[in-house]
Each structure stands twice: as structure tokens, then as C-alpha cells.
Amino acid sequence: MRVLRWEDGKVLRGGRELVRPGGQVWIDCAPTPDDLAWLGRTFHxxxxxxxxxxNEDQRVKFEQYAESLFMVVHRIAPSADDSELLSHELDAFLAAGALVTVHAVPNAELDAVFQACATDAEILSRGPEFALYRVYDAVTDAHFALVDALxxxxxxxxxxxxxRESFEGEEDLLGRILDARRMHGLLRKRLSPxxxxxxxxxxxxxxxxxxxxAVYFxxxxxxxxxLTEEIDTGRDLLASAMDANLSQTNNRLSAVMARLTLISTIFLPLNFVAGFFGMNLQILPAGVAVPxxxxxxxxxPVALFAYFRHKRWL
Structure with a gap:
């Protein structure tokens, strides 16, 4: 647990000992049973x-109680290998003269704002809700870089x-489409509320x-x-890309089947000639049959091939 206390134009930094009546405080802690029990006893x-x-993985929410506000938001960040997106919960209580933030995973944006508040007394002098605005603004801006990359x-x-004009790389492209749709689904689910x-x-x-x-919020x-509009636009583009991919696949499949059908058509008369004259060669004179x-x-086959090329079927 770490605590900032603004009092008499100065900011003090420490632990629970700074939480006392008067002044304004920002408490940042992890959701450990001991810290949560202490928060319950101190702030009710x-x-x-x-x-x-x-309990982690709560939905985004805003709850208003008699003496406090409770908010749950999420910070979306890529995994270490950039293979997926991870959602980290950030809980916050806003009470009279106090801001309490609770998170299990370190949050770089919150750490930056916390450090700024420790060195600049003016931020906390404007009230704990202004410090909360700075945190939410930094977290929201961090999502722009993520959404822009997607x-x-x-x-x-x-x-x-x-x-694409061939089957090369088709499975890889389909995998990229599905991965992108999954990421956009997570972003829409977590950020839109x-x-x-x-x-x-x-x-x-x-x-x-x-x-x-309030005007800053x-x-x-x-x-x-x-952000939400950009995510929705990305989802629409992915849906169009999926349709285009399926259309390209169907078109290529149709072209391949057409070529195979024409090849079969070319060789079908040869099967007839071989079958017919294989059993009835004696109906022609010996000197004529073979030629x-x-x-x-x-x-x-040459005549059929030339005809199909003339008709642009091949």
C-alpha cells in the first residue's frame, strides 16, 4: 500500500500512517485480504x-453508494509475445477527500500519474476526483496506440x-482475420461500457x-x-475482409473446377475412340484402321483445346 497526502500545500508520501482526518489522500493498493479489510474499517x-x-474479471461498472462511488474499468494490454490481448482490472473508490485505487497487476499509466501527484502538489489540491480523471485520461489515451496498431x-x-490470386498463404490470412476479430471483440466488450x-x-x-x-471527464x-467508433470501423473492415476472402476462395475453386471439367471433356472422346476401336478395329481395312x-x-484433343481457347473457356 502506498499513500499520497495533500495538506497545507504540500504532498506527503508514505503508508497507512498518512490516512487521518483532514487533508486529501490517494491510496493505491493491491486487492489483498488485509488491505481490503483495512479499507472497509477505515472508509466503511x-x-x-x-x-x-x-474477485478479478469484474464487468465494467459504476456504483453509487451513500458515502462513496465505486468504479471498475479495464486496461487492455498485449501479452509479452503480442499473441493476444490481456485485460487488467482497475478498481477505484471515490469518497470525500479520498481516492482509493485497487489493482492486482501493475499499471504504468497509474504509476506515472501517482508520481506526478507526488511531485506536483497542485494536482491533489484540485481534489481526489481530479487525480482520478488524470488516471482515466492516461489509461484511455494508452488504448489509442493499441487500437491504431490493430x-x-x-x-x-x-x-x-x-x-491474393492463389491459394498461397490462405490459411495464414484466415488465421490473421480470426485473431483480429477476437481482439476487436475483447476491445468492444471491455472498452465500450x-x-x-x-x-x-x-x-x-x-x-x-x-x-x-466534471468537465474534464x-x-x-x-x-x-x-475509440469505440474506431473499433467498430475495424470490425466492419474485418467482416468485409472475411467476405472478400470467402469470395476469392469460391472464385478460385470455381476456376479450378472449370479447368478440370474442360480437361475431362478433352480426354472423354479419346476414351470413346480407344474403347470403340479396341473392340471393333476389324470393321476397317487393316491399312486404314491404324491411321x-x-x-x-x-x-x-487439339481441336477441342483450340475451340475452348476460342470461346475463352480455358
């Missing part, structure tokens, strides 16, 4: 909210789906969010709307 947070902190990947996939959380904090008249701070709402059969075998 609702047991259901503390239970949500103890958008670039989707555009490359769409170009590849349209330009966060807009409602920020919108709730931006409403005028909140008892724990001053109006001068509206800026975060605007950023989240842009007739050889001429039929040579001329028929």
Missing part, C-alpha cells in the same frame, strides 16, 4: 464493492484479402465530483467515443 466501503475488488493490421488484412462510467462522472451535480472537475468520454485411330487420338 460497501461490502459488495470490496468483494468485487477481491487498425493498421486490419487494413493490411483487407488489402491481402482482395489482392467504460464510456458510461466516464459519462456518469461527468454529470453536473455530483456530490463527490465538483463541477469544475467529458473530455475522457469524447476520447472513449472515438484412322491415330488421327482421331491426335486431332480430337
Amino acid at each position: 466501503f460497501h461490502p459488495l464493492a470490496l468483494e468485487d475488488c477481491a 487498425t493498421d493490421e486490419v487494413e493490411q488484412i483487407a488489402d491481402a484479402a482482395v489482392s 467504460q464510456r458510461e462510467v466516464f459519462a456518469a462522472l461527468s454529470r453536473p451535480g455530483q456530490t463527490l465530483v465538483r463541477d469544475q472537475s 467529458r473530455d475522457v468520454v469524447d476520447h472513449m467515443v472515438r 484412322v485411330v491415330l488421327a482421331s487420338v491426335l486431332v480430337t
Whole structure:
């Protein structure tokens, strides 16, 4: 547990000893049973909210209790090998003169804001809700880089789906499409509801969010709307890429089947000639039979091939 306390124009940094009446504090801790029990005794947070902190993978939510607000948002980050996206929960309590953030996984954006608050007394002087705005703004901005990278990947996939002319790399492209759709689904599921959380904090008249701070949360709402629109655009592009991929596959399959059918058609008369004259060669004079059969075998496929080429079937 680490604590920042603003009092008399100065910021003190320490632990639980700084949590006392007067001043404004920011408490950042992990969801350990000891820390959650201490928070319950000190701030009288609702047991259901503390239970949500103890259990990971909660849905995004905004809960208003008698003396506090409870928010759950998610920070989406790529795994170490960039093979998938991981969702890390960030819980926050906002009470009179106090901000409490709870997270099991280190959060680089929160750490940066925490350090800024420790060195700049003006941030906490504007109230704990302003520090919470700084955290949410940093987390939301961090998602832009992630979504932009996925958008670039989707555009490359769409170009590849349209330009391919052979079966080479088809399985790899299909895998890329499915991976991108899974990532966009996770982003849509986790990030889109966060807009409602920020919108709730931006409403005028909140008892724990001053109006001068609420306007900043509206800026975060605007950023989240842009993120959601970009995610939806990426999903639409992926759906188009999937349709184009299936269309290309069907077209190539149809072309291959047409060529195989024409080849079969070319050789079908040869089977007839071989079968017929194999049993009935004696109906022709000996000096004529062999030349007739050889001429039929040579001329028929050449004539059919030339006819199909003339008709542009081959």
C-alpha cells in the first residue's frame, strides 16, 4: 500500500500512517485480504464493492453508494509475445477527500500519474476526483496506440484479402482475420461500457465530483467515443475482409473446377475412340484402321483445346 497526502500545500508520501482526518489522500493498493479489510474499517466501503475488488474479471461498472462511488474499468494490454490481448482490472473508490485505487497487476499509466501527484502538489489540491480523471485520461489515451496498431493490421488484412490470386498463404490470412476479430471483440466488450462510467462522472451535480472537475471527464468520454467508433470501423473492415476472402476462395475453386471439367471433356472422346476401336478395329481395312485411330487420338484433343481457347473457356 502506498499513500499520497495533500495538506497545507504540500504532498506527503508514505503508508497507512498518512490516512487521518483532514487533508486529501490517494491510496493505491493491491486487492489483498488485509488491505481490503483495512479499507472497509477505515472508509466503511460497501461490502459488495470490496468483494468485487477481491474477485478479478469484474464487468465494467459504476456504483453509487451513500458515502462513496465505486468504479471498475479495464486496461487492455498485449501479452509479452503480442499473441493476444490481456485485460487488467482497475478498481477505484471515490469518497470525500479520498481516492482509493485497487489493482492486482501493475499499471504504468497509474504509476506515472501517482508520481506526478507526488511531485506536483497542485494536482491533489484540485481534489481526489481530479487525480482520478488524470488516471482515466492516461489509461484511455494508452488504448489509442493499441487500437491504431490493430487498425493498421486490419487494413493490411483487407488489402491481402482482395489482392491474393492463389491459394498461397490462405490459411495464414484466415488465421490473421480470426485473431483480429477476437481482439476487436475483447476491445468492444471491455472498452465500450467504460464510456458510461466516464459519462456518469461527468454529470453536473455530483456530490463527490465538483463541477469544475466534471468537465474534464467529458473530455475522457469524447476520447472513449472515438475509440469505440474506431473499433467498430475495424470490425466492419474485418467482416468485409472475411467476405472478400470467402469470395476469392469460391472464385478460385470455381476456376479450378472449370479447368478440370474442360480437361475431362478433352480426354472423354479419346476414351470413346480407344474403347470403340479396341473392340471393333476389324470393321476397317487393316491399312486404314491404324491411321484412322491415330488421327482421331491426335486431332480430337487439339481441336477441342483450340475451340475452348476460342470461346475463352480455358
